[in-house]
Amino acid sequence: MSFNNQSIGHYEAKANRYDTMQYRRCGKSGILLPVISVGLWHNFGHADDFTNMREILRCAFDNGVNHFDLANNYGPPYGAAEENFGRIFDKDFRPYRDELFISSKAGWDMWPGPYGNLGSRKYLIASLDQSLKRMGVDYVDVFYHHRPDPDTPLEETMGALHSIVQQGKALYVGVSQYPAELTAKAAAILKEMGTKLFIHQPRYSMLDRWVENGLMDELEKQGTGAIAFSPLEQGILTNKYLKGFPKKSRAVKDGRYLKKGEITPELLDKVRDLNELAKERGQSMAQMAIAWLLKDPRITTVLVGVSSAKQMLDNIKTVENLTFSNGELKNIEAILKR
Ligand SMILES: NC(=O)c1ccc[n+]([C@@H]2O[C@H](COP(=O)([O-])OP(=O)(O)OC[C@H]3O[C@@H](n4cnc5c(N)ncnc54)[C@H](OP(=O)(O)O)[C@@H]3O)[C@@H](O)[C@H]2O)c1
DSSP states (O other), rough: OOOOTTTTOOOOOOOTTTSSSOOEEEESSSHHHHEEEESSSSSOOOSHHHHHHHHHHHHHTTTTTEEEEOOOOOOTTTTTHHHHHHHIIIIIGGGGGGOEEEEEESSSSOSSSTTTTTTHHHHHHHHHHHHHHHHHHOOOEEEEESSSSSSSSSHHHHHHHHHHHOOOOOOOOESSOOOOHHHHHHHHHHHHHTTEEEEEOOOOOOBBBBTTTTHHHHHHTOOOEEEEEEEGGTTTTTTTTTTOTTTTTTHHHOTSSSSGGOOOOHHHHHHHHHOOOHHHOOOOHHHHHHHHHTTTTTTEEEEEEEHHHHHHHHHHGGGGGGOHHHHHHHHHHHHHHO
16 A cells, blocks of 8 residues: 655645536436546555545546545455545545535445345445445435346335435435336336435446437436446547557556457557547547537536546546537547447
């Protein structure tokens, strides 16, 4: 673990932090979220640099990115991202708690035995209690069921989310990776209990467009917001792999989720051509990939991961150009469909 936190000094958030970021309403709710949010899935584990983590979150908040996304099992090891976030929160962000929108989730394997995985009431409620302790906060702004559980009755899982809101441990609830039909059922069960399905967190990028086949329409119907995760396909939709595999890249450093073999020459040919279009728009490849998702007003926010404050800033600057001409959209489509 690296605790090089002496060198970074006292933090006072920039006074103009809300001046340039744009905000969108999350479905039919009272909440506005920044169009760019930051996730702590990678680069916030115990082997990662603590100063770098602080710099990333300071850079985000200083530029109006006030939504931080976590989950019980982000690390490694599981729980580490929440622990590190808790330390950073304590050092830098405690005075700003009411300006922050913090999320956590449970649904993937977390602890041994039958109660540390999937969608039971026992797992969800115990897991959120653990997350609150690790992060040192009294409540999260949104708590998600992280993935569908085919064996637990949906009424039990949604009942747990409803109870969590009733207990004041989360202000809002969401689901992640639920297909359209299951989302509709989940929203209906919650509604009957008096809790709204506030947000859905699906994977969505230029290279993974499953949400376009029904989910976005369902969310619109329910008045539920959408936060798109892995918008850069874990780094593929940036210019970083166009000249080989950088030593510090996710594909080289951490082969758990992004395998080098997935980044094929054919895929890179597409990214190379997309990158040329991005240059013509005066944007980085990452910025164009983010802006492309935001062209749908039903996307509340795009949830990026970053390994440095520099990347965070590059992504934030996407807001300088969110519009596409029809010609640009056609060209992008033609490249993606090749
Ligand atoms: N609900 C779910 O099941 C689920 C699943 C996965 C993720 N998520 C959430 O979504 C968040 C984002 O996921 P992700 O990390 O896969 O997102 P991503 O934004 O698709 O990929 C992040 C990676 O892209 C690279 N990158 C980002 N900005 C860049 C830039 N401007 N220039 C060059 N490279 C850049 C970095 O790679 P290098 O590290 O190589 O520099 C970074 O680690 C997670 O942190 C988590 O909160 C949710």
